[in-house]
Amino acid sequence: MWQRYKTLFIALIVGAVLLLMSARIVPETHQAVVIRTGEPVYTINQFDPAEAYGETGAGLRFVIPFIDRVQMVDRRILDLDMEGETVLSRDQQRLEVNAYARYRIFDPVLFVQRAGSEAQLQNQLQPILTSELRQELGRRTFASLLTPERGNAMIRIRDTLDEEARTYGAQVLDVRIKRADLPEGTPLAAAFNRMRSDREEEAATIRAGGFRDAQIIRAEASAEAARIFAEAFNQDPAFYDFFRAMQSYEQTFVNGEAESSIIMSPDNEYLRQFQRGGR
Amino acid sequence: MRTFGGFFERFGLAMAGKRNPWGKPSGGGSGDDGADGGDGDGSSGGPRNPWLPGGGKGAGKGRRSANIEDIFKNRGPEGPRRTGGGGSGGPNFRIPQRPGGGSWFPVVMVAIAGIWILVTSIHFIQPREQAVVTWLGGEYSRTLDPGTEWTAPWPIQTVDIENVSEIRRETIGDGSENLILTSDQSLVDLSYVVRWNIKDLVQFKYELADPTETVQEVAESAMRAAVAETELDAVLSGSGREQVQARVRSRMQTILDAYEAGINIQGVEIARTEAPEQVIEAFNDVLAARQDRERSLNEARRYEQQLLASAQGGAAEFNEIYEQYRLAPEVTRQRLYYETMERVLANTDMTVVEPDGVTPYLPLPEVQRRTRSNTTQGPTMTVTPNEGRQQQGGQ
Numbered sequence: 001m002w003q004r005y006k007t008l009f010i011a012l013i014v015g016a017v018l019l020l021m022s023a024r025i026v027p028e029t030h031q032a033v034v035i036r037t038g039e040p041v042y043t044i045n046q047f048d049p050a051e052a053y054g055e056t057g058a059g060l061r062f063v064i065p066f067i068d069r070v071q072m073v074d075r076r077i078l079d080l081d082m083e084g085e086t087v088l089s090r091d092q093q094r095l096e097v098n099a100y101a102r103y104r105i106f107d108p109v110l111f112v113q114r115a116g117s118e119a120q121l122q123n124q125l126q127p128i129l130t131s132e133l134r135q136e137l138g139r140r141t142f143a144s145l146l147t148p149e150r151g152n153a154m155i156r157i158r159d160t161l162d163e164e165a166r167t168y169g170a171q172v173l174d175v176r177i178k179r180a181d182l183p184e185g186t187p188l189a190a191a192f193n194r195m196r197s198d199r200e201e202e203a204a205t206i207r208a209g210g211f212r213d214a215q216i217i218r219a220e221a222s223a224e225a226a227r228i229f230a231e232a233f234n235q236d237p238a239f240y241d242f243f244r245a246m247q248s249y250e251q252t253f254v255n256g257e258a259e260s261s262i263i264m265s266p267d268n269e270y271l272r273q274f275q276r277g278g279r
Numbered sequence: 280m281r282t283f284g285g286f287f288e289r290f291g292l293a294m295a296g297k298r299n300p301w302g303k304p305s306g307g308g309s310g311d312d313g314a315d316g317g318d319g320d321g322s323s324g325g326p327r328n329p330w331l332p333g334g335g336k337g338a339g340k341g342r343r344s345a346n347i348e349d350i351f352k353n354r355g356p357e358g359p360r361r362t363g364g365g366g367s368g369g370p371n372f373r374i375p376q377r378p379g380g381g382s383w384f385p386v387v388m389v390a391i392a393g394i395w396i397l398v399t400s401i402h403f404i405q406p407r408e409q410a411v412v413t414w415l416g417g418e419y420s421r422t423l424d425p426g427t428e429w430t431a432p433w434p435i436q437t438v439d440i441e442n443v444s445e446i447r448r449e450t451i452g453d454g455s456e457n458l459i460l461t462s463d464q465s466l467v468d469l470s471y472v473v474r475w476n477i478k479d480l481v482q483f484k485y486e487l488a489d490p491t492e493t494v495q496e497v498a499e500s501a502m503r504a505a506v507a508e509t510e511l512d513a514v515l516s517g518s519g520r521e522q523v524q525a526r527v528r529s530r531m532q533t534i535l536d537a538y539e540a541g542i543n544i545q546g547v548e549i550a551r552t553e554a555p556e557q558v559i560e561a562f563n564d565v566l567a568a569r570q571d572r573e574r575s576l577n578e579a580r581r582y583e584q585q586l587l588a589s590a591q592g593g594a595a596e597f598n599e600i601y602e603q604y605r606l607a608p609e610v611t612r613q614r615l616y617y618e619t620m621e622r623v624l625a626n627t628d629m630t631v632v633e634p635d636g637v638t639p640y641l642p643l644p645e646v647q648r649r650t651r652s653n654t655t656q657g658p659t660m661t662v663t664p665n666e667g668r669q670q671q672g673g674q
Contacts (some may be wrong), residue, residue, distance in 0.1 A: 006509035025417040028485045059418025076488045175595040176500040192557045197463050199561035202567035210572025221583035225590035230593035246619040253623040261628040270620050
C-alpha cells in the first residue's frame with residue numbers, strides 16, 4: 001500500500017505544507033499589507049468605517065509562499081502619548097502639559113512605505129505634536145488655557161497634526177490635554193503663596209466682621225436700654241432726680257468700698273427736726 | 280483568553296488536584312499520552328477500574344497494549360504468549376477484539392473527535408456575559424448572548440467570553456496628591472472613581488488598542504477640563520461637585536462615543552477634595568475664623584441680654600415706686616429720704632459741726648481710727664429690706 005501510493009502521499013504532504021505556509025489569519029484588529037518582493041501589492045482588511053465587522057475581509061487568507069511577505073498593521077485606534085512638556089503661555093507663565101493624540105492607520109500601504117512601523121510613526125509625530133502644542137498654547141494667556149477656549153486650541157493642533165499624519169497614512173482623531181500643571185518650584189510655590197494669602201485675607205475678614213457685628217449688637221443693646229430707662233423716668237423727671245439721688249447716696253456711702261465720714265452742719269436738712277427740738 | 284470555551288476551564292478547575300476515577304476525560308489530546316497509560320489500564324497497582332473496559336477512553340488504552348502485542352505477533356510465526364492461530368481470537372486477559380475483527384483505532388478517533396466537538400461547540404454564556412465568535416481567530420462571525428449556544432468546534436470558531444454588565448472601576452488620584460488647577464488658578468487635591476461597563480462588545484474588542492488606558496486618559500482629560508471651569512470654593516465646598524461629576528461623565532461619554540469605544544460611563548464620583556497640603560493650614564484658619572466670629576457674636580448677644588434685662592429691671596423698679604409716689608407724693612418722698620439717710624448715716628462716721636466758733640481742726644485720721652472701733656457698737660439702725668433692688672437701680 002505504501003509503495004503504491006507513495007507519490008500521492010508525498011504530494012499530499014507537500015501540498016499541505018504549502019497550504020499552511022500560504023495561509024494567513026488576519027484578525028479583525030489588524031490589517032495586512034501583502035508585500036511581494038519588496039513592493040506592497042494589496043491589503044487585507046483595510047480600515048473602512050462603512051464596513052461592518054464580519055464583512056471587512058478579516059479571517060483566513062492565502063498568499064503566495066516564499067514570494068509574498070505579510071506585514072500586520074494595527075487597525076484600531078492607537079495612542080500617541082506626549083511626555084510632560086513645559087509650555088510658555090503668552091503672558092510668560094509656565095505650564096507643564098501632558099497631552100495625548102488618538103490616531104488610526106487608514107492607509108496601511110502608505111504607512112508601510114513611509115513609516116514602516118507604529119513605533120517609527122510615533123517617533124515622527126511626537127515632535128510635531130510637542131511643537132504644535134507649544135506654538136498654539138503660547139498664543140494664549142494662561143487664564144484662557146483654563147477655560148473652555150482651550151478646546152479651540154486642541155482642534156487646531158489636531159488639524160495640523162492630522163495633516164502631517166496623513167502623509168503616513170494615518171488619521172489623527174483627537175488631541176487632548178491630559179494634564180496641565182504648574183511646574184514644580186517657583187510657579188507652584190507662588191500659586192500656593194497666593195492661595196495662602198487669599199485664605200489669610202478671608203480669615204481676617206471673617207474675624208473683623210465678627211467683631212463689627214458684635215459691636216453693633218452691643219450698641220443696639222445700649223440704645224435699647226437707654227430707651228427703656230428714658231421711657232420710665234420721663235414720667236416725672238423731678239421725681240427721678242430725687243429717686244436716683246437716693247440710690248446714688250446709698251451706692252456711694254453704703255455699698256462703697258471706702259470708709260466714709262460725714263461732717264454735717266447742724267442746719268442740714270436731715271437734722272432739721274433734731275435742731276428744732278420737736279417743735 | 281478563554282478560547283476553548285467555558286466548559287474546558289470549568290471542568291479543569293473542578294478536577295484540579297484530584298485524581299479522576301475515569302482517567303482524564305476530555306483532555307483535548309493531552310489525555311492519552313503514555314504517562315497515564317500505566318495506571319489507566321488498572322493492572323499495575325491500585326484497584327482495577329470498573330469502568331475501564333466500556334468507556335471510549337479506556338478502550339483506547341487497552342488497545343495501545345494490544346497494538347504492541349500485534350507487533351510481536353507479526354514478528355514471527357511462534358510468539359511467546361501465542362495461544363490461538365492466525366491473529367483471530369486475542370488473548371483472553373486483554374480487551375476483546377472488536378466484532379468483525381477490525382481495529383479499535385477508528386473508533387477511538389471518532390470518540391475523541393466527538394468529545395472534542397461536543398466540548399468546544401457548546402458554550403454556556405452566563406446571564407451577565409456576552410461572547411464574540413470568530414472564524415479561526417480572525418473574521419468576526421457573531422455575538423453570543425446569554426444562554427446555551429452552539430458554535431463550530433475550536434479551532435474553526437473561537438469564542439471569547441466577556442462580562443459586559445460588570446461595572447469596572449478606575450480610581451484616579453488615589454494615594455498620592457493629585458493636584459488640579461481650578462478656574463481661579465488655585466490648586467485642589469482631587470481623587471475620583473470612574474465606573475464603566477461594556478456597551479458594545481464588538482466595538483470594545485476591535486476599536487481601541489487599549490480600552491482601559493483610554494478610559495483613564497479620557498477621564499483625566501475630562502476631569503481637568505471640568506475642574507478648570509469651576510472655582511476652587513465650589514469644588515471644595517461640594518456645591519459644584521455634582522456639576523463637575525455630571526460634566527465629566529457626559530464629556531467622557533461623548534469622547535468615547537466618538538472613538539466608538541463601546542464603553543458606557545456609568546458614573547464619575549469625586550472621592551476626595553482637599554486643599555493642597557502646603558496650604559491646608561491657611562484653609563483651616565478660615566474655619567477657625569468662622570468659629571471666632573460666632574464666639575464674638577455670642578458674647579455680644581449675652582451682653583445684650585444682660586443689659587436689657589437690667590434696664591427692664593431698673594425701669595420696673597422705678598415704675599413701681601413712682602406708682603406709690605403718685606398716690607402720696609409728699610409722704611413717699613419723705614419716707615424714701617429718711618430711709619436712705621438712715622442707711623447711709625448708720626454706716627458712716629458722722630460728725631456734727633456747729634457753724635460758728637469752732638476750730639475747724641479736723642483730726643481726720645484719729646476720727647477714722649476711733650470710728651473703726653466704735654461703729655460695731657454704735658447706734659443700731661434697722662436697714663430697709665429693699666437694699667438689693669436699690670443696688671440694681673443704681674447701675
